[in-house]
Amino acid sequence: MKTIFCLTLALLCLLHPRAHATIDDALSFALEAAGPYVKEGFTVREDYWGGDLPVKQKKAIVHQLFKGNEYWFWMGTDLESARITVHIYDSEGNLAEAESWNNKPHMAAARIVPKATGSYYLIVEIQKSSQERTRWALAYGFR
Amino acid sequence: MNRFFLFALSCVLAVGNALPGIAQEEPPRRIDVSALPATVVDDVVVPVPTEVFGVLDKLGSPNWHDVLRKIENPKRGERAQVALLLGTVIAEGFIAVEAQEPEEVKKIGRHVLNLAGAIGVRKSVISRTSSIIEAADKKDWARIRVEFDGASEDVKQAMIELKDEQLAQLVSLGGWLRGTEALTQVVSKNYSKDGAELLHQPTLLDFFQRRLDGMNPRLKRHSLVKKVREQLPEIRPLIEKPNSLSEESVEKIHAITSGLVKAIAQDS
Numbered sequence: 001m002k003t004i005f006c007l008t009l010a011l012l013c014l015l016h017p018r019a020h021a022t023i024d025d026a027l028s029f030a031l032e033a034a035g036p037y038v039k040e041g042f043t044v045r046e047d048y049w050g051g052d053l054p055v056k057q058k059k060a061i062v063h064q065l066f067k068g069n070e071y072w073f074w075m076g077t078d079l080e081s082a083r084i085t086v087h088i089y090d091s092e093g094n095l096a097e098a099e100s101w102n103n104k105p106h107m108a109a110a111r112i113v114p115k116a117t118g119s120y121y122l123i124v125e126i127q128k129s130s131q132e133r134t135r136w137a138l139a140y141g142f143r
Numbered sequence: 144m145n146r147f148f149l150f151a152l153s154c155v156l157a158v159g160n161a162l163p164g165i166a167q168e169e170p171p172r173r174i175d176v177s178a179l180p181a182t183v184v185d186d187v188v189v190p191v192p193t194e195v196f197g198v199l200d201k202l203g204s205p206n207w208h209d210v211l212r213k214i215e216n217p218k219r220g221e222r223a224q225v226a227l228l229l230g231t232v233i234a235e236g237f238i239a240v241e242a243q244e245p246e247e248v249k250k251i252g253r254h255v256l257n258l259a260g261a262i263g264v265r266k267s268v269i270s271r272t273s274s275i276i277e278a279a280d281k282k283d284w285a286r287i288r289v290e291f292d293g294a295s296e297d298v299k300q301a302m303i304e305l306k307d308e309q310l311a312q313l314v315s316l317g318g319w320l321r322g323t324e325a326l327t328q329v330v331s332k333n334y335s336k337d338g339a340e341l342l343h344q345p346t347l348l349d350f351f352q353r354r355l356d357g358m359n360p361r362l363k364r365h366s367l368v369k370k371v372r373e374q375l376p377e378i379r380p381l382i383e384k385p386n387s388l389s390e391e392s393v394e395k396i397h398a399i400t401s402g403l404v405k406a407i408a409q410d411s
């Protein structure tokens with residue numbers, strides 16, 4: 001009986017999200033995604049965006065970018081099974097990113113070399129998640 | 144039972160690791176910005192001056208020594224003035240890094256600590272300022288930039304924890320004003336369309352204006368806050384169109400930001 005209890009508990013721990021997870025955990029994955037790019041000369045900002053979202057609902061972030069820089073935006077979530085995305089659009093609504101990826105657990109990212117200085121839209125989305133709401137954080141770096 | 148546990152565990156891990164194999168869905172090529180497919184996050188991350196200064200460096204070789212303003216004893220008045228001043232001093236730190244003046248960087252680091260103390264958040268920047276001083280000795284400019292950015296964030300977070308979010312906004316605003324003053328000084332000296340385009344920052348101006356409009360009546364009555372609130376809208380039409388930022392517009396923006404930064408330093 002004791003073994004069954006331990007087994008159930010172990011499975012629950014594996015399947016259930018961490019009870020004390022916060023935006024900080026989501027941010028730590030975003031910063032982990034940033035790691036390799038820091039070596040390439042990107043400066044990672046200390047400030048970031050974060051929150052929680054239900055599946056298939058998007059959030060838009062309006063952000064100032066400067067022509068002459070290159071930017072990476074790194075998104076993180078504390079939930080391993082979640083699938084998240086970040087995409088970048090210019091002020092006219094055209095997809096403006098040079099590349100993006102979301103094929104690693106906990107992470108997604110998009111890169112842009114802005115063609116003009118001005119406002120851009122960062123669209124974040126939780127595409128798939130086992131939870132009703134999924135925490136996310138978005139950090140960025142430039143060079 | 145052990146075998147069952149291992150089997151269950153491997154199933155769980157297999158599900159968890161299946162993600163990398165999934166192909167990425169293509170994002171829409173275009174979205175309608177007048178009816179965004181998403182709710183908009185109200186919070187704006189204000190760029191650090193380095194984001195703009197770095198571009199200026201790529202466009203030419205600005206004389207950052209000319210731009211750097213040596214601060215002796217920052218005049219400390221009410222909390223709103225100190226918050227704005229703290230923002231301008233942190234921005235000065237970024238300029239000192241561009242000018243590669245380690246002694247000035249160290250002095251600015253100490254000013255940041257003192258000003259943070261004047262608004263009750265000294266503790267939050269102690270480790271940042273000692274890192275700034277240490278990195279200045281080593282002329283580790285990249286690290287100093289990170290630490291000034293971190294100092295600014297730590298101060299703002301500490302203020303938010305003290306329920307002083309509006310003062311935290313003033314720190315950002317002060318930094319933006321000094322950064323823009325420096326940018327316009329560099330562009331005025333050697334005008335180029337690309338340099339002037341860096342002033343096209345409608346999102347930031349609208350954000351600051353919204354924040355100033357939403358401040359509590361006591362803060363709104365503060366002479367400096369009032370002055371900034373009155374003069375920011377004068378900048379808005381000048382930066383409206385990215386490709387038509389004339390030399391004259393750049394000079395006008397310089398006059399406005401320069402006047403405001405001076406008023407913040409003199410507490411008047």
